[in-house]
Amino acid sequence: xxxxxxxxxxxxxxxxxxxxxxxxxxxxxxxxxxxxxxxxxxxxxxxxxxxxxxxxxxxxxxxxxxxxxxxxxxxxxxxxxxxxxxxxxxxxxxxxxxxxxxxxxxxxxxxxxxxxxxxxxxxxxxxxxx
Amino acid sequence: xxxxxxxxxxxxxxxxxxxxxxxxxxxxxxxxxxxxxxxxxxxxxxxxxxxxxxxxxxxxxxxxxxxxxxxxxxxxxxxxxxxxxxxxxxxxxxxxxxxxxxxxxxxxxxxxxxxxxxxxxxxxxxxxxxxxxxxxxxxx
Numbered sequence: 001x002x003x004x005x006x007x008x009x010x011x012x013x014x015x016x017x018x019x020x021x022x023x024x025x026x027x028x029x030x031x032x033x034x035x036x037x038x039x040x041x042x043x044x045x046x047x048x049x050x051x052x053x054x055x056x057x058x059x060x061x062x063x064x065x066x067x068x069x070x071x072x073x074x075x076x077x078x079x080x081x082x083x084x085x086x087x088x089x090x091x092x093x094x095x096x097x098x099x100x101x102x103x104x105x106x107x108x109x110x111x112x113x114x115x116x117x118x119x120x121x122x123x124x125x126x127x128x129x130x
Numbered sequence: 131x132x133x134x135x136x137x138x139x140x141x142x143x144x145x146x147x148x149x150x151x152x153x154x155x156x157x158x159x160x161x162x163x164x165x166x167x168x169x170x171x172x173x174x175x176x177x178x179x180x181x182x183x184x185x186x187x188x189x190x191x192x193x194x195x196x197x198x199x200x201x202x203x204x205x206x207x208x209x210x211x212x213x214x215x216x217x218x219x220x221x222x223x224x225x226x227x228x229x230x231x232x233x234x235x236x237x238x239x240x241x242x243x244x245x246x247x248x249x250x251x252x253x254x255x256x257x258x259x260x261x262x263x264x265x266x267x268x269x270x
Binding site for chain 2: 005
């Protein structure tokens with residue numbers, strides 16, 4: 001039983017790592033399910049059981065984290081950043097960003113400061129909460 | 131006061147599998163492998179640098195209850211235990227290619243950063259590892 005849980009966790013982590021890499025692409029449940037060795041039908045449910053949120057929500061937070069990074073570290077336009085991190089429309093991007101971060105992308109950019117710690121820490125700790 | 135970090139620890143689920151990975155694939159060397167009866171004291175280090183060792187510890191009784199060990203194993207495999215290591219390399223891309231050929235599971239390809247080039251991987255259990263080719267190499 002224990003071994004099964006550990007194996008499942010590790011396989012789902014592999015799939016989540018793949019999402020971290022391909023965050024700007026549409027959620028490819030079939031590919032992720034293959035990585036995690038679960039059926040497509042079970043992928044979302046298993047992901048949620050392991051990480052406490054749906055793959056869709058995780059991907060949104062990953063994209064918003066990337067957008068926050070680009071808002072902080074670059075001068076690129078908000079629309080540009082929206083498409084760069086994988087959102088399909090500026091409307092969806094602004095709504096999702098505000099819902100997750102509590103501020104609009106422009107407000108966030110104004111108040112932001114750069115973070116100087118190793119990359120995986122920035123990634124994990126600046127990924128906004130649900 | 132203190133003048134060095136000599137030992138740090140990460141949890142592994144299986145010490146033999148850990149050796150295969152950390153020594154066989156990453157190229158570290160065993161600095162200590164001692165059966166102490168109550169535990170196997172297993173440490174590895176960067177070749178030529180035994181002054182800084184990493185303890186590959188298996189969670190379990192009597193240090194913790196089997197129930198707690200199970201929780202630790204769950205956290206490790208979810209990537210949430212917090213065990214992680216950052217190594218230094220002279221050539222990030224070359225090291226990446228070498229390890230890729232050995233079947234190492236990378237999470238990030240070599241990427242230019244303000245501080246140098248680095249990439250990310252996980253050990254077989256879920257612990258995070260990075261290695262960096264810093265812009266300025268530290269003095270040996």
